Amino acid sequence: MESFSRTSPQDWELGDRTGGCSKNTPLDCNGNRSSTDVFQPIARVTLPYGPQSLQHAPANRSECEWACLTNCSCTAYSYHDSKCSVWQGELFSVNKDDGIEISSEYTLYIRLAAGDVPSSTRDSKRKPAAGAVIAASVISFGLLMLMLLLVILRNRFNWCGMSSQATNQGNVGVVAFRYADLGRATKNFSVKLGAGGFGTVFKGVLSDLTSVAVKRLEGARQGEKQFRAEVSALGLIQHINLVKLVGFCCHGDKRLLVYEHMCNGSLDSHLFQSNGTVLNWSTRYQIAIGVARGLSYLHQSCRECIIHCDIKPENVLLDESFVPKIADFGLASVIGRDFSRVLTTFRGTTGYLAPEWLSGVAITSKVDVYSFGMVLIEIISGRRNASVVHTSSNDHVTFFPVQAINKLHEGDVQSLVDPELHGDFNLDEVERVCNVACWCIQDNELERPTMGEVVRVLKGLMELDMPPMPRLLAAITT
Incomplete structure (x- = not known):
């Protein structure tokens, strides 16, 4: 933004952006008079960390803006679905909707000095009425009393x-x-x-x-x-x-x-259960992209990288429009579980665990990439990877992901598609999903793509070469 400058240009040149940016002009805030600051809307961004809520919600955006303007510490606000949130101090992890990895419909209103905003924007701002000042004061006093009462009650009754x-x-x-x-x-x-x-x-x-x-x-x-x-x-x-x-x-x-609560349950119920709704290919493809976006956000856009550690169809939930939502993210830290013990405490998820869990090397976000690759193969086939496949000759049993890579090499991925789709699918998309899935399940984590790269591949913005056969997968079937 034109109103900001890099705090340390030298660090930015070296790729270190942790210092962030600072405003070109200090904010105008004096408790004895009205501030001349204005707000610049930034559309379609993810909201920063650490919002402060208003216990008595403003009736409209103007009141939300006034609540921020009358607080010298407030640097931004957002008003969405009749809910007001304000931020104080620095703003962390604000990401612009790029239509690929990051998707957001929120608008963030950033507080700026009047001189840093075009005059047309300043002129469009209306001064809040004096009544709003009185209302804000009354609300603030009431909020203080309510918080004090809740603290007293909590200490008295030991409520959680x-x-x-x-x-x-x-x-x-x-x-x-x-x-x-x-x-x-x-x-x-x-x-x-x-x-x-x-x-x-x-x-x-x-x-x-x-x-x-x-x-x-x-x-x-x-x-x-x-x-x-x-x-x-x-x-x-x-x-x-x-x-x-x-x-x-x-x-x-x-x-x-x-x-x-997700009214359409989890992905596994639609892929594997006979009484579940059969998902058409278009829905499956959008589910794959949605889950990839969610994982990319956890890995790359959060303040700290969050490794899910248990990606599987049971942890992909579907809302009323079959939009996928990842469940159980961040729970390893919530319950205090040591990553070294996760392997022995997870139940029924061994088919999605990356080889690193067995080798004892450090766990990175690439374990989620491996698990996601396994899920992609199940989205294509509509069957569990752990189920067996009998070949026409000598009734040999093959692990299904190995068959998927073989069919990809042979140019016959259509034979992998769920028969419940009755041939109604986009072959180019199936090949794209199968190709990236087989890269995701490579033995060496360095050969696996990042989730950001996976999103780009699925969106058709990036291409990958033909993946090799993972040696570990091939070995367990011989």
Whole structure:
């Protein structure tokens, strides 16, 4: 942006951008008079970390803007779906929608000195009415009293939380729930949706009739303070292809997470179960791109790289429009699990684990790339990779991913496609998916693409050569 300059141009030349940028002109903020600062809208960006919510939500964007303008520490705000969030201090991890790896419909309004904004923008801004000043003061005082009351009640009754909203912005922030409330919401944890390496998931309905999925964690080793910190960090992660974390509860040694409920369940139910909806090829292809985008965001766009460690169809959930959303990201850190012990504690996911888990080398984001490659092959075939395939000669059993690479080399990928599609698929897209999948499952992690590169390949913006046969996969079938 023209209103900003690189804090350290020398570091930028060396590829180190951690110093960020700074405003060319200091903000005008004096508690004794109205500020002349204005706001510059930046459309289609991911919102920065650390939003501050307003307990009494402004009725419109103008009131949200005024709440930021009257706070000398406020540097930006966002108003989306009637929800106002403000940011104080530096803004971290703001990414522009590039239509490939990053997708966002949010608009961020950045506070600038009046001299740094074109006059047409300044003239369009209206001075807030005096009544808004009074209203903001009353709201601030009421918020202070309410927070004090909640602190007193929490200390008195030792609650793990009562609807204390950390932030009110779309895909960020978490709510602390009482264990008794989640018990009622889930009918005493009676409606089981599924189970995995991290715990069991139950369906629930909150008092406002919102459907949620409540995950009861197993083996959590975190203390309450660290658990809250880890969960709060996850609540700040936002992406259209990641399941939204609604809230949490810590009650004694019990740890629970509350997620938005995905009405179309998980990907495995549609690929492998006879009573599931048969996904057409177009939907499968968009699911592949969506999951790749979500993983790319976790690996490359978050403040710290987040390795999922358990990518599989069961952890790909589908909303009402079959948009894929990755579940269970970041849970290894939430429950305090040591990566060296993940292999022995995960259940039923060995078919997706990269060779590094067995060799004992350091785990990187490329383990997710390997798992994603295995999922891509299952999206093509509509069958489990672990199932066996009998050849016409001597009834030899072959691991399906090996067959996929052989068919790719022979130019016969159409024979791999799920027969339930009855030939209705785009062959170029199938070849593209199969090709990138076979690169993802290479033995050497250095030969695997990054998830950002996978997105570009699936979008047709990048091409890969023919992949070699992974020696480890070939060896286990001989």
